[in-house]
Amino acid sequence: MQFRTKAAFAAALLAAPLAIPVAPAQAQNEQFMPSLVYRTGAYAPNGIPFANGRADYMEMLNARDGGINGVKLVVEECETGYATDRGVECYERLKGKGPSGAAAFSPLSTGITFALTEKAPGDKLPLLTMGYGRSESADGSVFAWNFPLLGTYWSAADILVQHVAKKGSLKGKKIALVYHDSPYGKEPIPVLQDHAKKHGYTFEAIPVTHPGVEQKAAWLQIRQGRPDYVFLWGWGVMNSTSIKEAAAVNYPREKMYGVWWSGAEPDVLPAGDGAKGYNALALHPAGSVYEVHKDVFKHLYDKGKGVAKREEVGQVLYNRGLIDGLLVTEAIRTAQEKFGKKPLNGDQVRWGFENLNLTAARLKELGFDGLIGPIKVSCADHEGSRKARIQQWDGKQWVYTTEWIEADTKYLRPKMEAAAKAYATEKKIEARDCTKVASN
Amino acid sequence: MIYREAGQFKTSYRADQAVFPILQDRVGMALIVLAAFVAVPLFATEYLLVAILIPFLILSMAAIGLNILVGYCGQISLGTGGFMAVGAYAAYNLALRVPELNLLVVFVLAGGITALVGVLFGIPSLRIKGFYLAVATLAAQFFLDWLFSRVAWFTNYTPSGSVTAPAMKIFGFSFVSPAERYLLALFLVTLAAVVAKNLVRGRIGRSWMAIRDMDIAAEIIGIRPMHAKLSAFAVSSFFIGISGALWAFLHLGSWEPLAFDINRSFNLLFMIIIGGLGSILGCFLGAAFITMVPIALNQIPAALGVPISTATAAHLEFMIFGALIVFFLIVEPHGLARLWSVGKQKLRLWPFPH
Numbered sequence: 001m002q003f004r005t006k007a008a009f010a011a012a013l014l015a016a017p018l019a020i021p022v023a024p025a026q027a028q029n030e031q032f033m034p035s036l037v038y039r040t041g042a043y044a045p046n047g048i049p050f051a052n053g054r055a056d057y058m059e060m061l062n063a064r065d066g067g068i069n070g071v072k073l074v075v076e077e078c079e080t081g082y083a084t085d086r087g088v089e090c091y092e093r094l095k096g097k098g099p100s101g102a103a104a105f106s107p108l109s110t111g112i113t114f115a116l117t118e119k120a121p122g123d124k125l126p127l128l129t130m131g132y133g134r135s136e137s138a139d140g141s142v143f144a145w146n147f148p149l150l151g152t153y154w155s156a157a158d159i160l161v162q163h164v165a166k167k168g169s170l171k172g173k174k175i176a177l178v179y180h181d182s183p184y185g186k187e188p189i190p191v192l193q194d195h196a197k198k199h200g201y202t203f204e205a206i207p208v209t210h211p212g213v214e215q216k217a218a219w220l221q222i223r224q225g226r227p228d229y230v231f232l233w234g235w236g237v238m239n240s241t242s243i244k245e246a247a248a249v250n251y252p253r254e255k256m257y258g259v260w261w262s263g264a265e266p267d268v269l270p271a272g273d274g275a276k277g278y279n280a281l282a283l284h285p286a287g288s289v290y291e292v293h294k295d296v297f298k299h300l301y302d303k304g305k306g307v308a309k310r311e312e313v314g315q316v317l318y319n320r321g322l323i324d325g326l327l328v329t330e331a332i333r334t335a336q337e338k339f340g341k342k343p344l345n346g347d348q349v350r351w352g353f354e355n356l357n358l359t360a361a362r363l364k365e366l367g368f369d370g371l372i373g374p375i376k377v378s379c380a381d382h383e384g385s386r387k388a389r390i391q392q393w394d395g396k397q398w399v400y401t402t403e404w405i406e407a408d409t410k411y412l413r414p415k416m417e418a419a420a421k422a423y424a425t426e427k428k429i430e431a432r433d434c435t436k437v438a439s440n
Numbered sequence: 441m442i443y444r445e446a447g448q449f450k451t452s453y454r455a456d457q458a459v460f461p462i463l464q465d466r467v468g469m470a471l472i473v474l475a476a477f478v479a480v481p482l483f484a485t486e487y488l489l490v491a492i493l494i495p496f497l498i499l500s501m502a503a504i505g506l507n508i509l510v511g512y513c514g515q516i517s518l519g520t521g522g523f524m525a526v527g528a529y530a531a532y533n534l535a536l537r538v539p540e541l542n543l544l545v546v547f548v549l550a551g552g553i554t555a556l557v558g559v560l561f562g563i564p565s566l567r568i569k570g571f572y573l574a575v576a577t578l579a580a581q582f583f584l585d586w587l588f589s590r591v592a593w594f595t596n597y598t599p600s601g602s603v604t605a606p607a608m609k610i611f612g613f614s615f616v617s618p619a620e621r622y623l624l625a626l627f628l629v630t631l632a633a634v635v636a637k638n639l640v641r642g643r644i645g646r647s648w649m650a651i652r653d654m655d656i657a658a659e660i661i662g663i664r665p666m667h668a669k670l671s672a673f674a675v676s677s678f679f680i681g682i683s684g685a686l687w688a689f690l691h692l693g694s695w696e697p698l699a700f701d702i703n704r705s706f707n708l709l710f711m712i713i714i715g716g717l718g719s720i721l722g723c724f725l726g727a728a729f730i731t732m733v734p735i736a737l738n739q740i741p742a743a744l745g746v747p748i749s750t751a752t753a754a755h756l757e758f759m760i761f762g763a764l765i766v767f768f769l770i771v772e773p774h775g776l777a778r779l780w781s782v783g784k785q786k787l788r789l790w791p792f793p794h
Contacts, residue, residue, distance in 0.1 A: 039751035040758075048751075079738065079754040084699060086497070088692065091734060092491035111696060114602045118693035121618070134600070181589060183600035183696050190599040207589075210698060307749075419599070426536075427604065 032098020052319020212238025288314025505679030514652030524684030554681025562673030716775025
């Protein structure tokens with residue numbers, strides 16, 4: 001191994017003037033946690049708080065408990081800039097590090113998720129795509145390595161339609177989707193089209209080109225068409241631009257509904273008063289009043305550690321980063337019960353994800369009571385939970401306007417299975433028989 | 441001293457016109473090829489192969505294609521990303537709809553389809569030149585981007601518009617491991633480089649260069665501009681199409697139109713400008729510079745153990761990379777390939793200049 005590294009080093013020097021860092025000697029009781037982040041570029045306003053939350057949670061675990069059952073977490077970040085090719089490079093760079101290799105990847109980009117979905121099974125590495133990624137990957141029998149926990153875009157679209165349908169029949173109404181023109185933005189379209197047939201509304205999809213700072217044409221279309229509702233599937237600067245444009249064409253913000261990636265502070269604050277009344281889905285509340293935040297403050301910020309600014313703790317995306325950290329570390333903890341309290345490889349962590357069961361009592365212990373609801377993952381269901389609430393921006397903060405709404409499994413499940421099956425046929429994958437996969 | 445060609449007599453035109461007329465070049469090239477085909481797959485780490493060398497090789501091929509058009513024929517193109525997308529989606533659809541086809545045949549056909557599309561978008565070059573042509577090819581880029589993200593047939597009606605490549609299987613052999621994939625890419629790129637090098641040395645290449653240097657004069661000495669320009673578009677697009685298919689099949693595995701957006705076109709144009717317009721070696725040097733330097737810059741702080749944040753590392757990468765581009769363009773506006781040939785001239789005399 002030593003020889004190989006050296007030879008590779010020599011080969012690299014021969015092939016190009018390129019320095020390959022040689023990993024320093026690793027301590028043996030460490031779990032390597034790769035972190036694909038974007039702290040620069042058009043998506044940085046949203047990428048930074050998420051990355052901070054995730055990093056802080058793991059650092060807090062290290063400070064409070066000495067890691068997971070004594071196995072220290074070593075986090076290394078790699079900047080992707082939300083670009084798929086850089087994301088793939090980061091993945092290749094980090095996947096083999098640490099004594100047991102990377103535990104799991106959460107790329108926070110649907111494009112990178114799609115690319116890694118092809119690579120993860122070969123490398124035996126689980127992908128945690130909390131609230132994003134490929135919708136049909138919730139079918140664990142085909143997508144053994146993907147875990148779109150807490151909800152997919154199909155669930156999100158379904159929840160939004162359920163919500164607006166409760167406000168009055170959708171027959172003859174018009175719903176427009178303003179979406180980021182990428183796999184991310186296109187994900188909800190099939191569900192919204194299905195519902196259009198069922199509920200009798202007309203559906204219009206309006207794409208916005210990456211990075212989304214130029215949307216005049218899209219909002220002109222909305223001014224002319226005057227849809228009854230506008231759903232927003234944006235990310236990064238696109239979100240705040242959409243809200244500003246809506247204000248500019250005087251489209252009522254109360255009739256705009258964003259997905260949970262379009263409902264954070266960086267999305268509404270730049271729009272100022274124009275954002276008042278704007279709605280978005282929420283997977284979890286904002287605020288730093290929960291138990292876990294007390295630990296984060298006590299072990300990190302009071303000691304001057306923490307990567308974010310103190311007042312940023314508790315922002316929507318910061319909290320989502322915490323939850324992402326929670327899910328991956330709890331999967332490792334679950335897997336440790338079976339495989340031993342030592343650094344685990346991706347295969348073992350995958351088992352941990354598949355058998356993850358966070359009950360209300362367990363969440364309370366972990367300090368996440370009130371942030372998220374219970375999650376139970378199984379071989380067939382890699383989503384674990386598919387609920388969200390609607391929140392509204394009142395000019396200062398996000399306020400819940402509904403209770404939890406659950407996506408309609410009866411409708412989504414067959415659709416998901418059909419899509420997963422089509423993928424399996426195209427890729428010639430043998431689906432696992434989930435009735436035979438032992439849960440223990 | 442080591443580069444002396446004294447005593448190397450050429451006794452035939454054939455010897456005088458060889459690709460590498462000097463013995464040292466032949467030996468050096470043989471060693472590089474040997475290292476690339478044998479040593480690298482044996483010793484390189486997976487990361488080096490998958491994340492650095494394979495993308496470098498594939499983009500080198502695209503740069504060769506673009507250099508034929510821009511560097512040799514003088515027709516500026518900003519549509520490279522779009523043409524790569526044509527290759528990728530053509531290969532995807534061929535492999536999907538005619539699964540019996542051998543993948544190598546698929547790649548060649550994808551190159552052929554791209555060549556046709558390239559000729560189509562090359563037609564304006566018969567009437568317009570320079571910046572105006574750049575704008576026309578920019579339109580090709582945006583049109584092709586739009587086509588592949590809007591016309592669902594091309595993506596086989598996948599809901600998200602992202603498609604995945606089939607397994608890489610040629611003659612019953614699966615290219616799965618990084619070394620196998622690297623060798624496949626290397627083989628195809630070597631082939632492309634040899635073909636391109638010989639094309640530009642021959643009659644066709646000379647007609648391209650004549651058009652580049654002065655189209656009216658070229659026409660007067662009997663070169664048909666339409667023929668020369670369109671053949672440059674065709675050959676260029678052929679290589680770019682194959683590289684697009686390889687980028688999708690070998691490197692990404694799953695892709696959306698965004699993988700071939702305008703930034704890819706700019707990237708490739710920078711590669712050939714920095715590497716050297718009108719030089720096959722320059723394509724490789726430029727591709728290496730543009731693909732590897734940012735990644736290396738990004739990792740240097742961590743490798744040196746300097747504790748800086750990810751964001752600072754990324755910003756530093758942008759700044760240093762930009763500065764390097766400016767530096768190299770000032771030092772040698774004709775690109776890295778020219779830098780190398782200047783060095784070679786000096787080496788011939790070194791260490792006794794008189």
